[in-house]
Amino acid sequence: MLNRLRNPWPDHRAERTLGAVALFACLCVLAMIVLVAQRAWPIFAHNGLSWLGSGGSLKAQIETMLNAPGNPPASAYHLRAWPIIYGTLLITGLAVLLALPLALLSSIFIVELAPVPMRRTMVRVVRVLASVPSVVWGLIGILVLVPFIGNHVISPSQRASMEGTVQLTGAGLAPAVLVLALMITPIMVALICDALVAVPAAWREGAAALGVNRVRAIRAVTLRAVRPAIVAAAVLATARALGEAIMISMVSGSIFFAPRPGDGATFFFEPLRSLASTIVDYHEGISAPALSAALYAFALLLLFSAFVLSIGGYLIKLPLRRYQVRP
Amino acid sequence: MHRIRRKEDAAGRRPGRGPLSRLAASLAAVTLIGSAVPAIASAASVITISGATASFPLVQLLAHKYSKLEHNRVTFRVSQGGSTVGVNDVDAGRVTIADVSRDPLPTDPAGLDFYPIAEYGICIVTNKSNPVASLNEAQIQAIFEAKDKEWSQVPGASASGPIDLISRTSTAGVLTNFKTLFLANKSVAATATEAPSEGQLAQDVANDPRGIGFLSNYRADQGTVNSVAYNGVACTRANVASGQYTATARFYEVTKGPATGAAANFISWIRTSKAARKIISTEWVPVKAS
Numbered sequence: 001m002l003n004r005l006r007n008p009w010p011d012h013r014a015e016r017t018l019g020a021v022a023l024f025a026c027l028c029v030l031a032m033i034v035l036v037a038q039r040a041w042p043i044f045a046h047n048g049l050s051w052l053g054s055g056g057s058l059k060a061q062i063e064t065m066l067n068a069p070g071n072p073p074a075s076a077y078h079l080r081a082w083p084i085i086y087g088t089l090l091i092t093g094l095a096v097l098l099a100l101p102l103a104l105l106s107s108i109f110i111v112e113l114a115p116v117p118m119r120r121t122m123v124r125v126v127r128v129l130a131s132v133p134s135v136v137w138g139l140i141g142i143l144v145l146v147p148f149i150g151n152h153v154i155s156p157s158q159r160a161s162m163e164g165t166v167q168l169t170g171a172g173l174a175p176a177v178l179v180l181a182l183m184i185t186p187i188m189v190a191l192i193c194d195a196l197v198a199v200p201a202a203w204r205e206g207a208a209a210l211g212v213n214r215v216r217a218i219r220a221v222t223l224r225a226v227r228p229a230i231v232a233a234a235v236l237a238t239a240r241a242l243g244e245a246i247m248i249s250m251v252s253g254s255i256f257f258a259p260r261p262g263d264g265a266t267f268f269f270e271p272l273r274s275l276a277s278t279i280v281d282y283h284e285g286i287s288a289p290a291l292s293a294a295l296y297a298f299a300l301l302l303l304f305s306a307f308v309l310s311i312g313g314y315l316i317k318l319p320l321r322r323y324q325v326r327p
Numbered sequence: 328m329h330r331i332r333r334k335e336d337a338a339g340r341r342p343g344r345g346p347l348s349r350l351a352a353s354l355a356a357v358t359l360i361g362s363a364v365p366a367i368a369s370a371a372s373v374i375t376i377s378g379a380t381a382s383f384p385l386v387q388l389l390a391h392k393y394s395k396l397e398h399n400r401v402t403f404r405v406s407q408g409g410s411t412v413g414v415n416d417v418d419a420g421r422v423t424i425a426d427v428s429r430d431p432l433p434t435d436p437a438g439l440d441f442y443p444i445a446e447y448g449i450c451i452v453t454n455k456s457n458p459v460a461s462l463n464e465a466q467i468q469a470i471f472e473a474k475d476k477e478w479s480q481v482p483g484a485s486a487s488g489p490i491d492l493i494s495r496t497s498t499a500g501v502l503t504n505f506k507t508l509f510l511a512n513k514s515v516a517a518t519a520t521e522a523p524s525e526g527q528l529a530q531d532v533a534n535d536p537r538g539i540g541f542l543s544n545y546r547a548d549q550g551t552v553n554s555v556a557y558n559g560v561a562c563t564r565a566n567v568a569s570g571q572y573t574a575t576a577r578f579y580e581v582t583k584g585p586a587t588g589a590a591a592n593f594i595s596w597i598r599t600s601k602a603a604r605k606i607i608s609t610e611w612v613p614v615k616a617s
Contacts, residue, residue, distance in 0.1 A: 281523040285498040
């Protein structure tokens, strides 16, 4: 049998085998979605879609789920998960807003302006950064950033203003957003750099021949050409940020609280949880049936957002397709 | 076909060593290993355990040693989840043994057998820069129920500003014990940060000069935080063993009905053998013969 495998394959066999492997991968994804949806079903059956809304204490609801007996009563499935959905949107949105300009400017510098040796080094550094595991970022967050914010940034008066509501320990929105932005920037830089490199030199030369300077040529020609790649990079980075769990669990302060923008600067230091970090924090309770359904519902929501993101990214890219270059 | 093959030869590669055949060979290997592993496992009896996170390090050590002594004829699958989860699992027959880190409760399902295996202390811990020496029950209740909100209200504290309470997620057995032993079953104030594990709680307290939390004596011993004496008695393994430290709890192994077969052998080995007592005595206290 091994001999048969060792000989070169005829086209039709390679086609069928590879087709089967590809189909198997698709089936796995489909089976996963079906499984997650099926496990999450009790939450939808008891709450409809109103579990996405707010109401009552999420902590109390989760505790009821956890302590419910093996065959939980309908009341144990009550869930209003808005604080963590809001937390997810907040962390992801702010991190992408922070990372996108950073990534765009640094990739323009790397490709268009940096001297060649510097460009080579920076591209390599970015590639390495993009592959740092998230738990390492989390460690840096918890060992360096969180104590720094807690001991040097938050003022006693800010601490006093939140007394009785939440504790400002340093872990919270700000470190989560900062570390997450650092995590997704290299991914975006790598993608945008690839696109910038693929812009034909003739286009730049054409702009130069018209007498415009380098910065204007970058703005008018190169950036326009890579717009679809920028969207693709932002979508991929958002998807990465949405699903980030362990790092956020480590630096976000681990409490069911929806930070209030009305609190001014204190807002950025308020603790919170995201969907993914709640799954990490409570996965040990997964054998409690009601809690397991809730965690699967959070997972389904994350899967659904990834789906919406990829469709949304495609729709945004459509009108930008003119003049596009493909890396 | 023939032409392609010659081309490969020209490139210096041996025919048939392309990525395709390598993929197929590795797939075949994975299938072989995959089908062989269950065959090996089924030869031994498997004890499944779920429950308390606090006793997990101890049960891991015991299970590892027991497997070794039994020449791997008994293997373990130990997962965590918290005492309540363990109790629900063992009642529903999903696991053989539940680890429980609190005394039996009236709300537990009927027909469960609790076998105590070890005793441990629950320590109150603060940041090293805030070496509170000793607290009594009333002071601890005032702090954790957020009646005392400032460190200035706590005698012996060198920190200033608000007290940051670091508690645990509700799955934690140590949290249940803490509430029973120190808070007369009341809840920790809702503002408290919920650390998902003992390690994270220790780190949170080590980061935060205003932090206070609670750990099993196994974790509090590790030197990253200041361990506070309770009613003047230091929270150490020795004081737990001598009975002087009173805030102690027990780890239990729980089965549905009296333990039978491999589970019964394992539990009686923990409770009677010298090897098990030696492991327990490293950080915990063996339960006195009953």
